[in-house]
Amino acid sequence: MAKRMITQETFDAAVRENMEEFEMDPDEALKDAVEQFESQGVNLNCIIQAVPPVSSDGKQEPTHEVLKVLNSLCIVKDSASVQDVEADLKRFTELCSLELAQRYLAAQKDAYPVILSYCKKGVEEQEAVCTALSALAALTNGQPDLLNAEGQQFLLNILKKYKAESSNRQDLVKAGILPLLTGAIKQHGESAQIVKEATAALKVMTFDDDVRVAFGQAHEHAKMIVLENNGLKVLIGAAKAHLDNTSVLSELCATLSHLAVRNEFCQDICDLGGLKLIMTLLAEGYEKAELIRQLIVIAMNRHMNNSAVCEQGCACLSVLALRKPENCIVIMENGGALAAVQAMRTHTNSINVQKQACMLMRNLVGRLSNLSQPILDLGAEELINQYLKTHQDCGDVGKAALRDLGCHVELRELWTGKHGSLTQ
Template sequence: MAKHRITQETFDAAVRENMEEFEMDPDEALRDTVQQFEIQGVDLSCIVKAVPTVSSDEQQEEQAHEVLQVLDVLRNRKDSDSVTELMADVKRFAEHCSLGFGQRYLAAQKDAYPVILSYCTKTLEERDSLVTTLSALAALTDGQPDLLDAEGQQLLLDVLKKYHADSSVTCKAIHAVRHCCLKHEQNRQDLVKGGILSLLTDAIRQHNGCAELVKEASVALRVMTFDDDVRATYGHAHEHAKSIVLEHDGLKVLIEAAKANVDNTSILSELCSTLSRLAVRNEFCQDICDLGGLKLMMTLLADSYETPELVRQVFSAIRAVAGNDDVKDAAVHVGGVQLIVIAMNRHMNISAVCEQGCACLSVLALRKPNNCKVIMENGGALAAVQSMKAHTDVANVQKQACMLLRNLVSRSQSYNQQILEMGAEALITKAIKTHQDCGDAGKAALRDLGCQVELRELWTGKHSSLSN
């Protein structure tokens, strides 16, 4: 059931009522108001949970939230005012927007976007000021991509073209692009038509030694391959991924950037995640391998298996590129199975690592009896069983582990007894009963393990007829 929503004015009035009628101090009044609305099932995600303050302007006695006070100052600033003071106010506005979605939403409701966009336009020729205004634009549009209009799209494209050699300006502009494209298909399509993919890949290529920019641009490229806008009946995620690879040499750009940042696990994690989003065709998977991407992933696993987030992203990338059967064999041949199992055992308490590890081994085992042998010999099945024991309440871990166990025995029952002796049957049965999503994968695993399983026939084609 959808939660009720209230306006900021209603919330603020309730806080004032607690302070005036019940003589609560501001903090107590705020806590009580939040608690009462939450008990009523009200969604407060768009609300500024703070007590409004009186503006520093002595002539203005009306209370307002600080983000609106700063916005009002920016709205009334004159071109003749000090640039230093002006940029200080823009920076203050960005800081308030960064406090939470409630501040950003309230500012947007009071028409902050055209005000900030006008400052971006005015500072287009002033590099230092532009960095500040772009930061404010990125902060305001975080979670609010609908704010971006055609004028804003063109401004971001113009900035990236004009300041392509400046890593700081480029990074801020890309940050805004990312926020405006997340969960907004139309913005993605419009910016792609405007040439954003070329600008993003060129930025990584030109500044692959700048860690912050490489990370930001990599995430932005990945966002262009998302299909996350529920309002769009048809997205261009696949087309954008193909364009990044075929028209902009994206695979080589990302892998070269990874090689240039081998000591930065945060960047490597993002690059692996983006590569996995681009492995949408069989030949792309092979290209990643040929360009040294698979070797890089294995090196990362060997050198950084202590870092769980990087391990998770590397698992996801291996899983994606192993959709190609030749890459499957190559990954196993270079010791990938051993590294995956070691990393899984090291982070057995982290469900996301276990999920991706099981999924990765499952892909390597699919239709590959020889690979199954290597996985069994190196403890892959045991790692899956241990994952199921460690995360009984996580449906995705249970499902991926069931799929791995099923793939290991689907073409050869010689491992059945060994897996059953690990206690797999009871764990799979429990997963089926506990998690609805595990039904098909769990029953398939039990069937191929030779266990008793009830398979329900959904439709037999009988007792019905076709009418003209």
């Protein structure tokens, strides 16, 4: 049964009533309102679940911050340039990026035509149009119905003019946006900004095109980028041209991970030098957390059935973790240990995967013993013991991992030089 919907005004009024009529404190009033509406079968996904703002004189204000910023943009829409309202556009983008409820409320108050008008104003100046397009992209994320034919045509015109930016999915793909994006990267490969923005747009095309439906065209879009537009070769080539730009590399690698949706695509990435490139990037810039988060764990999770990816992924993470507690924390937070455990479980017959996973676990807990229990909770001990039984001739690394994780392990004492002597 479909859930009921309410307006933001109705929700805010209920919170205010709890505070004013029932003298609840703000947090209690908010919690009670949420519970009451949910008990009535109301869908609150598109509702900003926050206490309505209070003005300096103690009176309730009728609007949330996203609407205040939108109102400021509306007031000067006919007279101000994009540069004049740059701060407001960026704040609007930030707020819409927080959650669907923020951008849904803005859309309900006719934000789309306002933001599109600023996009058109900035069309002749690349920095200005990118600022306005970022706001448009944030607003339309998860709300594809907003981007009407006028907006789609405008974006296609921008791509033809700058070969740089994009925002929405199915209709844009049908209109020919994918070759424009890959063409932009090839044609303007020396421009870090264009490569980054066009790559980000390609990545967006691989997202679910409508969060309100069960199935979208994300997988098909990824296949089209790879098979019809040579996307893997284009992106890996662009990465090689911007080896000194962490921000661009991060976007490129993240997009590659979204395109690797089939085993043959994973192999293509390896054949094109993608895996070697990633390892080089990590070896030369392993302290850059931005790359760490985007690269290895994502690659391992997406290509768990590929033993080479798992082996190299664990090896890279192991290097990153060695005597670097700050990196260990990042790796743990991004699921690196979980990926290693899953790799061991998936590739029980691969000595190299097992060995590299054990090395990673050792390095993670080497200077942060408090990480041992979370790793053990993932089932690491059982998997390492299984590795020791299966590959008895390669047990030193596994035993060392058990020892460092605080597990019981029987270590066989090697020859100590006592009770005898060497003779010629």
